[in-house]
Amino acid sequence: MSTYADKYFPGEPDAPKVVTKTIPGPKGAAAIKSLSEVFDTRCLTFLADYSKSCGNFIVDADGNVLLDAYCQIASIAMGYNNPNLIKVAKSEKMLRALVDRPALGNFAGVDYEEIQRDILKYAPKGQKYVWNGLSGADANELAMKAVFMNYQSTRRGYDKPFTAEEKKSCMQNLPPGNPELAVLSFKRCFHGRLFATASLTRSKPLHKMDMPAFHWPTGEFPSYKYPLPENVEYNKKEDERCLKTVEDQFKNWHCPIAAVIVEPIQSEGGDNHADAAFFQGLRDITLKYGAKLIIDEVQTGCGGTGIMWAHERYNITPPPDLVTFSKKMQSSGYFFHDPEMVPNLPYRQFNTWCGDPKNIIMAGAIMKEINEHGLLPALRETGLYFYSKLEELQNKYPQILSNLRGKGKGCFLAFDMPTPEKRAKFLSDMRLNGVNMGDCGQLGVRLRPGLTFNKKHVDIFIPIMDRVLSNL
């Protein structure tokens, strides 16, 4: 059967090709040196040549051709130079969005309703509206703003005016106008690096050191034992233990907790998974204490786990109050369903651009493409195959690979290495053998291929990994 990649990436290479002894090679290294005069290049893995990249393969400045299982930190959904997205990029609608970028909230264009409806078509189950932002961190901050405004409006009476004292104190950044309210996040979570989102994030000190922070509580996120079928009892108790830490914070925190924010899979923090029971438990606690539940689908959303929105797998009831997105969507924002999450007065949730129509157009096009071509069922199949092959490698190299996880969640797979040093060498060796991937958490390696990744690519990936492991 012809795959999406076969059909739309006829020029996709059959295999990686590494032509230099290091990556970056000499040409890339020279270009990076020059670039470093005007850009912080310390985090560069390599310099890419996007004009030559195709489908699931990325090409670097030296002409190295790598199978890409990382895809711009999980943010390229449809492969490089996807011809159907190129058509959208060349459309009149996109041209307008590029040269006449509107201040959407004040002067939306006549074509805007269609653009907005195009992304709402694929909203998570139970969600009716969307608010647009510009990045994952921005989406989470906007969602928190909606929550705090709703929390105080509910207390005050949704349609009640601000009091004189609130107005005066808020100009001094003091309560009651700027109340002390908290959002609970989880140990090892990542929600962004703006100031309020950095206050949520607990993945690494490096992500938030030296920034003034809000004093907000954390709960424990489950640390499961793998393989799952052999650790059912342990993991169930782990859910319960963690839920108790959350409820304890609600009981004891010095100020009200207005929301809980959680990733369906903690990604940056190590690909930490949790069961439906854990997420339903969070939902129940938030309902009990009058808090909102925000699901952060920035990394997991838009099909990455084999369904459009990863949290739908847990059938959280009632659905979460807000669901944030970014990365693969190219655009960002939050979905919600309660009209009272729209602040009671205009201009409270507002900024000049209220999103970026060119990115929103792209988001709609990506989701349409995913659905029209049945990419998610295909990805689920690929994911199971990929998992089974990685499981074979884990059995073959038990001293190196452990905690393989993500079964049944598309290609959103991860495993652990014995030490950070070993992991660094493994990732570098994989790259030199033609595969690009990323790390997460203390010991994790995460796979984040695009949604066009299929069995053929798994069959390229696995022998390379086998070879690299045998020499590690």
Added chain:
Amino acid sequence: MSTYADKYFPGEPDAPKVVTKTIPGPKGAAAIKSLSEVFDTRCLTFLADYSKSCGNFIVDADGNVLLDAYCQIASIAMGYNNPNLIKVAKSEKMLRALVDRPALGNFAGVDYEEIQRDILKYAPKGQKYVWNGLSGADANELAMKAVFMNYQSTRRGYDKPFTAEEKKSCMQNLPPGNPELAVLSFKRCFHGRLFATASLTRSKPLHKMDMPAFHWPTGEFPSYKYPLPENVEYNKKEDERCLKTVEDQFKNWHCPIAAVIVEPIQSEGGDNHADAAFFQGLRDITLKYGAKLIIDEVQTGCGGTGIMWAHERYNITPPPDLVTFSKKMQSSGYFFHDPEMVPNLPYRQFNTWCGDPKNIIMAGAIMKEINEHGLLPALRETGLYFYSKLEELQNKYPQILSNLRGKGKGCFLAFDMPTPEKRAKFLSDMRLNGVNMGDCGQLGVRLRPGLTFNKKHVDIFIPIMDRVLSNL
């Protein structure tokens, strides 16, 4: 002499044309009603038809043609459907940026150095580097991150590692890892609506009500008397009075103030101007107390005041430490000159996208266009002419117009109306007579035409305003 608009907007209308009795008219109102099912339309002025808009004229859903002196809240620099920007929008480089959006910090493209250098060519005097963001608020938050990291690194020793206590406390959002440090902003300022930027912003309670906030200090921004030549002594004392409030905060605030952030002209807060002496005074205070000076050019930058960067007019010495930008640039970020404003470790100032190349390409193209076509000298001339004509109206309608300001600052002009109600009616009447403009502060009306606005447009604008005022 043929103007830029004559040359590049041959299809630009000769005059506004209003065809409906209300704006929005029946067609727009129906479309907005439908749009409101999926978008918060409470702030919509009207629905625009960008495909029909041209140059300095915006067309709405009903076919009304308005001279646009507001330009998407000051964010359209080069007119609607600018043919030279359309060329850029259709370029291969832009196509790549649209369909292969990179995680710049990890995988910048081979063409990225050129894109980055293109905006650095027009950096403010004394600034050498740029860090990219996604909006004005994002730019200001990124700039504050750079400041706080620099402040603590300087205290710790730029290359010194974090202590164990810092690492542990920072995972709990507590000092010393997350120190209590402040940024001083000014009464009536606007720097954005994310959490840390909302903590800076003091324009209106509505902009920040109900959000938890950092307890940060404010200084007084001058309130000048107009006309300036008649109030030299008063305004000089006002500068001194305000500077003293800033120095008092440095002396008395309960935690260190790491930076002062200020707009060259407080825009959202009412188009409040200050003299070079005030800005130099701020520079001197920041140097005295070891704080950084951040100039927020989000609304004033990219040529709006007749020079590329408004603060250059004040010849601040030494130049500010960081200059933030957005709006007319389409892109956003901050310029800086001290290499130590780059955090000592990689991945401290980082996020998935590190900017958006398509917007950065557009920023470079816009600045190049401005310079190649000499738009700023032309705008300065237009501005003086516009000011003189508005002054005539102010003399003619002294009960309605007052505090005309912005002379010598391009078309970045403003004046006050007697009451908010009168102002609302004036703006609505102007629109119904074919001119779109905006308000600011308590009583202000701000003019924010694009950089392609010229004498011809002034000569359209003034008689309409005269007519509207005579009937107000």
